[in-house]
Amino acid sequence: MAITKQKEIAKDNYFFVRSCIRQTFFPGAEQALINILKSNLKLNILEDVNHTSCTGIGFHTDIVPLETTMAVIARQFSLMNQSGCSNLLVSCVTSFGLYHEIIDLWHHHPELEAKTREVLWTATRREFTIPTSIAHTSDLLYLYRNELALQSLYQLVSIKTGKPLKVVDHIGCHYAKIFPKQGLGGSEFPVVLSGLITSMGGESIDYPERRHCCGFGFRHYVLKESRGYSMTNTKIKLESMAPYNPDLIIANCPGCAMFLDRWQYTLSEIEGKTYDKQGLGIPVLTHEELAALMLGINPWDIGLQMHQVPVESLLNKIGISYSPVNKYKLTDSKPTTIPKKASILQ
Amino acid sequence: MDTELNYLELVTKDIRFTDCYKTCMNCGICSAICPAAHVYDYKPRELYSIIQRGSNSEIKTMLSSDIIWECGQCLSCKPRCPRNNIPGVLVQILRKVSQQTGLYKQSTKGIAQKEIVRSIGKNIYATGYCISPDALIPSDHPELGPVWEWTYENREDLYPRLGSPYKKETIGSVRAIPSKTITELQMIFELTNGTDFLNTIMEGESWQ
Numbered sequence: 001m002a003i004t005k006q007k008e009i010a011k012d013n014y015f016f017v018r019s020c021i022r023q024t025f026f027p028g029a030e031q032a033l034i035n036i037l038k039s040n041l042k043l044n045i046l047e048d049v050n051h052t053s054c055t056g057i058g059f060h061t062d063i064v065p066l067e068t069t070m071a072v073i074a075r076q077f078s079l080m081n082q083s084g085c086s087n088l089l090v091s092c093v094t095s096f097g098l099y100h101e102i103i104d105l106w107h108h109h110p111e112l113e114a115k116t117r118e119v120l121w122t123a124t125r126r127e128f129t130i131p132t133s134i135a136h137t138s139d140l141l142y143l144y145r146n147e148l149a150l151q152s153l154y155q156l157v158s159i160k161t162g163k164p165l166k167v168v169d170h171i172g173c174h175y176a177k178i179f180p181k182q183g184l185g186g187s188e189f190p191v192v193l194s195g196l197i198t199s200m201g202g203e204s205i206d207y208p209e210r211r212h213c214c215g216f217g218f219r220h221y222v223l224k225e226s227r228g229y230s231m232t233n234t235k236i237k238l239e240s241m242a243p244y245n246p247d248l249i250i251a252n253c254p255g256c257a258m259f260l261d262r263w264q265y266t267l268s269e270i271e272g273k274t275y276d277k278q279g280l281g282i283p284v285l286t287h288e289e290l291a292a293l294m295l296g297i298n299p300w301d302i303g304l305q306m307h308q309v310p311v312e313s314l315l316n317k318i319g320i321s322y323s324p325v326n327k328y329k330l331t332d333s334k335p336t337t338i339p340k341k342a343s344i345l346q
Numbered sequence: 347m348d349t350e351l352n353y354l355e356l357v358t359k360d361i362r363f364t365d366c367y368k369t370c371m372n373c374g375i376c377s378a379i380c381p382a383a384h385v386y387d388y389k390p391r392e393l394y395s396i397i398q399r400g401s402n403s404e405i406k407t408m409l410s411s412d413i414i415w416e417c418g419q420c421l422s423c424k425p426r427c428p429r430n431n432i433p434g435v436l437v438q439i440l441r442k443v444s445q446q447t448g449l450y451k452q453s454t455k456g457i458a459q460k461e462i463v464r465s466i467g468k469n470i471y472a473t474g475y476c477i478s479p480d481a482l483i484p485s486d487h488p489e490l491g492p493v494w495e496w497t498y499e500n501r502e503d504l505y506p507r508l509g510s511p512y513k514k515e516t517i518g519s520v521r522a523i524p525s526k527t528i529t530e531l532q533m534i535f536e537l538t539n540g541t542d543f544l545n546t547i548m549e550g551e552s553w554q
Contacts, residue, residue: 020476023510023519030519031509047517050527057476060419061462062441063547064470066362068540075530097421109361123533173420180425187425213381217418222466223458227489229418233381265491303508308491328496330503339496 006184009143010087010133013044015080019092020053022254022286028303029254030091032292033137040151040295041144046083051076056094060218066105070116073102077128078120086132089140093253096136097174100182103130134182136175138192138252138287142184145199153296156202156248159319164203165247169193170237170260172253173213187211193250196287200294202248209240214256221259234263238275238282245277248314249284260284265308268344281309281345293320300327309345353405356443357397366435370394376423376433388416390423390433393440409444415455445547463553467544471554474523474531479505 014037022030037043055072058064076099080088090096106113120126141148149155156165171190176183185191188211194204215233220226237260241249251257261284268274274281284307285293292302299320304311305327315322329336357363370391377389396408408414417437424432441450450456469481484495497504502512511518535541544553 018519020478023475024477024479024482027505027510027519028508049515049517049521050524052474052523052527052531053470053476055470055476058466058470061459061466062438062445063459063463063467063544065442065538065540065543066438067538068535068543071534071538072531075534105362105365108365112361119534119537123537124530173422177421177425211422213418213420213422215381215418217381217420219415219458219462220418222462224486225458226455229382229385231489232385233418236381236384262490262494266489301508306493306497306504306508308493330500330507334503337496337500340492342492 007182008133009135009139011143013085014046014087014089014135014140015083015085016045016047016089017051017054017076017091017095018047019095019254020057021258022091025258025306026254026286026289026303028301028306029286029288029292032297032302033091033288035297036148036288036291036295037140041147045089046085048079048083051079054092054095054098056092056098057218057222059098060094061222062219067115067119069098070102070105070112071119071123073099074116074120074128075124075126077130078124078126080131081127081129086129088131088134090134090136091254093136093172093175094255096134096182097178099131099134100179104179106130136192136252138175138196139184141287141291142192142195145196148291148295149199149201152200152294154294154318154320156197156200156294156318158317160317164201165314165317166205166244167197167202167248167250168205168207168241168244168246169197169210170214170249170251170253170256171211172251172256175252193252193287196290197250200290205241205244205246207241207244209237212237212240214251214253214259215263216255216259230259231263231266234259235267238264238267241282242275246282247317249282250287250290251284252287254286257284257286261307261309265342265345269342272344274344278313279344279346280313283307283309283311283314285311285314298322300329308342351406351447353402353409353443353447354397354400356447357405357439360439360442362435362439366432366439367394367397368429368431370398370431371429373428375426375428376431379422379426380417380433381420381422382416382418386416388413390417390437393433393436394431397436406449409440409447410449410452410456412453412455414440414444415453415458445543450547459547460551463544463547468553471532471535471541471544472528474528478520
């Protein structure tokens, strides 16, 4: 079902909660996002060192009970209240879905909210009010996409041909499939990333398996014996997008971005092939990385050296200058080491 | 008929049951869209058929089987069901009951929950994060490739290079979460039976 009225996104004054997966695989992206929101867009973004995981991966691997998750999330809301903000800005898509799920449960079952308040008070002497609004970080970049485009030094345009680059997107399932009204464009016709892509000058490609899960599968990836589940589903997506020859994949979920990047490596080692014509792999960026790159931030300051699929093919197409020598440089005091070479993806 | 436990009652008394279970007409849309159905011989609608038939022994068999562990929790089923069923949430309830009653141990996939407690459970309880760079040892994750191996080996320099306070108690990614916060988190686990639930899965085996 198409969403006819898009959700309201608060313009400013957010309390930011980080992501376990994004901080692990894309720490530079979280940092770049904060810099963009504060420096480029002059927004008021507050944090608290005392926030924790929302328990999302534990909840969806079924080892953390609902009651525990509700109280942990209530504690995050309490920290948000302490900051003086009433808008919550969420880095993780699993968390984004879970925050909405818990609030919806409390709406339908007020006794659960009452019990959570009691538990939180007993455990921590904290109280809370529910956020006025919840935005995913990709919502906020969508909201300010035209302003960001105006400030950008680069566009998603081939420097060689002058034509828009072809970009496919992948929206994390929990962004809009749990509550379609909470996702821009809903679960069927998502616009949160395609809007950013077109604002940055790219061509958004609607490939057949665009809405298929990346295959994280929570327990399926955590357990070695079932990681094939994850890889199989990513393969379905890669095969579906390959005929359109995308220059780039964009994902708003940190887990999805990681899987779309890493499984290209694993599949190349298994199958001896890549899903692009040049044999370089299809670069994968998160929405923050895309915005930061277009704004002219050094790719190695954003953390793009942490991607397994090399991003240089994309940088070359856009005409972004970079230092190959500094890619893996960490400090002046230690010699630079480089990752071992993959067999296929170079 | 199992006379010890009424498994249907254990499932239906979960507060989420009325939200996720309406009358299923077995149209199969959930099975068509389900990523797990691409990989396993898994059809979400079968779970609904078993619940709808209401046979205690059949529900016990389901709770003891691999089938309830095959869902990947993507919730792709939710916006598609014409009757507003939510198979992914029904699966959450079935897994909870399976673990509470010990039936998960009869399934090869179910008993792997112990491994998840040893990794994700231990990490949340001790660090406040579900995962963090230290937890992803390259030898356990060859699929992450050589760049992750490099990341892991150089993490003390790389994360600060990218603006992370890396294990310091200040705002930012991969920060150390203060001990007073870990104490609050653990108290929440205690009071919500989260710790007991982890202990139940581990059957007394140490996991912390």
